[in-house]
Amino acid sequence: MFKLVVNEFNKYFNRLGTYIMLGIIVAFMILGVVLNMQFASSIDNKTYSDNWKSEVKEDVSKYQKRLAEIAKKPEDKKSMKEFTDEMTLGDRVAELQFYLKKDVQPPAKNNFYQTLIDTNGFISFVTIMLIIICSSLMSREHQQGTIKLLLIRPASRLKIFFSKFIFALLASLIFLVFTYVMTAIISFFTTKMNPTTELAVQGNKGYKMINVYELLGQQIFANFIYIITFAIVAYALSVIFKNTALSLGVTFALMFFGDLIIMFLQGKTKLIEFLWPANWNLSQYLPNNPAELADKDLSFGFSLTYDIVILIIITAVAAWIFNKRDVAN
Template sequence: MRKFNQLVLNEWLKISKKRSFIIPYALLVLMVFVIGYIVHTVAAADTYASAAEFTADSLLPTGIGQVLVILVIVGIAGIVSKEYSQGTIKFLLIRARSRTAILASKYVTVLLYSLSMLMAATIALFVSGMIFFGLSGGDAGINEILTSLLYSTVYCIVYATIGFMLGILTKSTGVTIGATIFATTIDKIIIYRDFYKYFLFPNLNLAAYKDGGAPMPGMTLNFSIVLLCIYMVLFLFAGFAVFRRRDVA
């Protein structure tokens, strides 16, 4: 376990030492404060009664969550593909570590990066909401914020896993970013046919089940959770299977 933790630490240091590492965080925080300012001054000062309401609503996948996914993908898209393009994959694989352990450490790093962005977004949203809307008022509280954070976490991690898999399969950072951004632009489209509920997209936004709703007739929260778990297993299986068998000579 200690050796695996060291692999994860090494991977985190790789991405954190890049000059561009701080850029997604900075863009995210800037965007949050711009949104807070615009809502407060242009829309209406009473749009949100408190920082908690602003945070809980904005954090959903239909809000800042969608932008957050794009920033996460841009940040981690090259974690595997750049090892191939820069030729460092050969040096990585000659170490006394299995390919599975190496790739698993990269995936854990992807998850940690995603969670760090989610936490940055949550803190920035609350501070922005505190400045523009205050702390008192409204019915929203910590439970609503945590619920929205959970919805956004599921949405973000699924997309991070898709980007991780695409980076392995295509060995291209550009394709990974482009394909994932395209997916985020069409994932809100609903095809009202019974077969479509088995696709990934209508199951991504679990917030649709709030207040007894559903993305499509006949869908339930448990149904979407099971479908997402199945897709995640398939994505990871495809990525690990290709990485373990690919010839890098």
């Protein structure tokens, strides 16, 4: 089994395409940094000294005064900067007041920990990369005619199936860790360091004070479940259909239209909690999630259990089909 998994790594991590995918991830990160630096204001990079309480109070007063001045102007007379200030300063005032209330020194708006947490918004892009890889894990063997060479090995069909399955899980973990590590490296040189590990995050019920490492741990776990969900689906479909384009298309359709279906059904039926798309993104339970749950009866434990059960069923069906399929032709 170990040699089969190593063989999969050799096949996919000796390909230029895999490193191009990793390079694209880094390129988009750098692009985000460049755009952020281009449009960042003095507010974004401002840090506070040891006398931070009085400085924060001064800023709150200054921002409130600025908002009051903007509010007096007619909508058609406001400049673009005034519209921007109106949208951002209100949130900044609420955030700073929350830090004062909790007696925690606020970081710069563009800070290291917040950038790491914002990596959550990048996970869908990473998932697409994994879908592209996993959609070809078995179908490529059929399309290139190497499936027969694979099956004449002394290893059983189930060992061959689960070696590729394990590779899909490990590749998902590698891409996820790579994304967070590269974010940390880039952010270390382009953002301000935080004065504490306490950070105010805005959820769907206002601001909360959290420990960054606890939130990051929860977030990385939720991201991993999300990524392997689609990696396993893509791999299972590549086994069932024996066609890369078909498994790729069906997985993408499930990924993109699943969330749209939940948005459409939200508030219209109580059965929404039993639909898989309502449960596969565990990030919805994190304290910094700004959106309301699709169903208030949903819980982290229920969704995690639901995901595991569905993935076990999908894997078992794909393994059974692969074990019984005749590949003589």
